[in-house]
Amino acid sequence: MNIVTRFAPSPTGRLHLGHAYSAIRAHDHARARGGAFLLRIEDIDPGRARREHIEGIIEDLTWLGLAWDGPVVRQSERLPVYRAALERLRERGLVYPCFCTRSEIAAEVAASAAAPHGPDGPLYPGACRALPADERARRMAQEPHAWRLDMARAEAEAGPLDWADGEYLVRAEPGLYGDVVLARKDAPVSYHLAVTSDDAAQGVTDVVRGRDLFAATHVHRLLQALLGLPTPAYHHHALLIGADGKRLAKRNGAPAIADLRAAGLDPAELVAGLRAGKLPAGYSAASE
Numbered sequence: 627m628n629i630v631t632r633f634a635p636s637p638t639g640r641l642h643l644g645h646a647y648s649a650i651r652a653h654d655h656a657r658a659r660g661g662a663f664l665l666r667i668e669d670i671d672p673g674r675a676r677r678e679h680i681e682g683i684i685e686d687l688t689w690l691g692l693a694w695d696g697p698v699v700r701q702s703e704r705l706p707v708y709r710a711a712l713e714r715l716r717e718r719g720l721v722y723p724c725f726c727t728r729s730e731i732a733a734e735v736a737a738s739a740a741a742p743h744g745p746d747g748p749l750y751p752g753a754c755r756a757l758p759a760d761e762r763a764r765r766m767a768q769e770p771h772a773w774r775l776d777m778a779r780a781e782a783e784a785g786p787l788d789w790a791d792g793e794y795l796v797r798a799e800p801g802l803y804g805d806v807v808l809a810r811k812d813a814p815v816s817y818h819l820a821v822t823s824d825d826a827a828q829g830v831t832d833v834v835r836g837r838d839l840f841a842a843t844h845v846h847r848l849l850q851a852l853l854g855l856p857t858p859a860y861h862h863h864a865l866l867i868g869a870d871g872k873r874l875a876k877r878n879g880a881p882a883i884a885d886l887r888a889a890g891l892d893p894a895e896l897v898a899g900l901r902a903g904k905l906p907a908g909y910s911a912a913s914e
């Protein structure tokens with residue numbers, strides 16, 4: 627089988643060292659096996675994605691010497707595909723419109739002593755799950771709404787699931803994440819639905835990405851089963867952490883590739899160092 631991997635950044639800022647590491651891991655995984663490496667821009671968040679960051683990502687990867695195959699795919703150009711996937715779930719009664727605001731959800735969680743919690747915090751308590759059909763139809767015509775997966779139904783329909791992650795076989799437990807949002811009020815699709823649709827459409831055989839996205843795979847595996855999509859092999863790699871002991875991320879001040887370039891670093895040395903798990907001088911790395 628021809629291996630296909632991808633790097634799928636969200637253009638909400640410039641790439642930093644953590645992104646570069648992830649891109650290298652995905653790139654090398656494919657190239658070492660004679661496979662293809664794709665670039666997908668995850669620009670579905672109208673409030674945060676910026677055109678100049680897309681250009682910046684392309685510039686940074688080019689400077690790093692990481693060449694990708696085929697055209698750059700942009701999620702903002704694929705909205706009809708996501709709408710069709712959502713529609714298929716809707717026809718089967720697996721999603722429902724949710725009118726709740728963040729503050730309504732927070733108030734409902736606070737009011738219930740036994741509000742269920744998942745690994746990421748409180749789960750959606752489900753006020754909109756059981757709305758009577760007439761109220762739902764009336765409000766849909768008037769109010770902005772998100773679409774949530776009816777997790778209990780979806781799990782019952784899909785049955786037990788697992789996925790291969792590196793050496794491990796992981797039992798999928800999407801129920802831990804509750805009724806996740808598949809289309810947002812302010813964005814036509816959520817990360818979960820877009821990424822699952824695209825990995826299948828692009829023939830991605832191996833998803834190589836950071837461990838911070840491991841948990842999302844529970845939901846992705848369920849969506850694959852519901853939509854009849856193939857399941858890639860997953861390889862969630864360790865995250866680089868800086869001298870301060872925190873993982874490299876924009877909010878922790880990880881250096882941008884553009885800044886390292888401006889500082890005169892040699893890209894080949896930088897990439898060779900990252901391949902060996904080493905950050906450039908002045909930063910010390912370990913993996914989390």
Ligand code: GLU
Nearest residue numbers: 634635636668821835839
């Ligand atoms: N767009 C996601 C991010 O920037 C990554 C998606 C993925 O690799 O599945 O964190």
